[in-house]
Amino acid sequence: QINTGAGVLGGIQGVKQRLWAPVVEHRIAALTEALKYGREGLNLVIQALDDSDILVRTQAYKILGNIKGRKVKAELDEF
Numbered sequence: 075q076i077n078t079g080a081g082v083l084g085g086i087q088g089v090k091q092r093l094w095a096p097v098v099e100h101r102i103a104a105l106t107e108a109l110k111y112g113r114e115g116l117n118l119v120i121q122a123l124d125d126s127d128i129l130v131r132t133q134a135y136k137i138l139g140n141i142k143g144r145k146v147k148a149e150l151d152e153f
Contacts, residue, residue: 086111
């Protein structure tokens with residue numbers, strides 16, 4: 075096993091870190107994982123509606139479209 079010295083954070087901190095990753099696929103994967111962390115994770119998905127990449131924004135929109143709630147509906151309507 076090789077230790078590169080680049081630790082990967084787990085939990086919500088790891089999700090936050092991956093949402094800032096330069097690789098779009100990493101950001102998209104983090105969105106799906108974010109929902110495991112309740113309201114804080116949901117807020118991260120909502121924030122992703124402002125991501126610079128259309129693929130990330132689209133994935134966030136799809137994820138939020140499957141969730142019921144007033145805050146989410148208000149965010150989607152605004153989007």
